[in-house]
Amino acid sequence: MECPLCVADRDDLIWQDGHCHVIAANDTAYPGYFRVVWKEHIAEMSDLGIFARHHFMDVVFAVESSLRALMNPDKINLASLGNQVPHLHWHVIARFADDRHFPESIWALEQRRAPARAAPERVALAARIDAELARISIAR
Numbered sequence: 042m043e044c045p046l047c048v049a050d051r052d053d054l055i056w057q058d059g060h061c062h063v064i065a066a067n068d069t070a071y072p073g074y075f076r077v078v079w080k081e082h083i084a085e086m087s088d089l090g091i092f093a094r095h096h097f098m099d100v101v102f103a104v105e106s107s108l109r110a111l112m113n114p115d116k117i118n119l120a121s122l123g124n125q126v127p128h129l130h131w132h133v134i135a136r137f138a139d140d141r142h143f144p145e146s147i148w149a150l151e152q153r154r155a156p157a158r159a160a161p162e163r164v165a166l167a168a169r170i171d172a173e174l175a176r177i178s179i180a181r
């Protein structure tokens with residue numbers, strides 16, 4: 042069986058480098074929902090070498106910081122499950138107290154109808170991710 046994250050077309054690509062992609066989840070209920078996908082087909086974080094782990098998490102945290110800056114959410118949710126698709130990816134989800142599932146996870150039972158929110162502008166998000174990664178590398 043082909044892995045959907047290995048064969049996915051990247052219409053929803055926001056940002057990438059040699060190791061990972063940041064893609065929009067395109068969930069209309071969650072405009073601040075993005076996935077950071079490791080390019081190589083690996084199942085577990087502990088299968089990555091120490092530098093790769095750090096780089097992957099730097100990108101996850103750069104997306105988190107960017108969403109905080111651009112969307113001002115009440116909370117960021119980070120999740121790495123991979124039970125259905127065992128190819129390393131992190132979910133980075135901007136959450137709001139009035140969103141469809143808050144305070145439950147977005148995969149739980151729906152709590153309410155939620156007001157519509159705009160997604161961050163893609164070019165602005167990519168630029169912000171670059172800026173956050175530059176800031177992290179300067180801090181090291």
Ligand SMILES: [Zn+2]
Nearest residue numbers: 044047082128
């Ligand atoms: Zn894969």
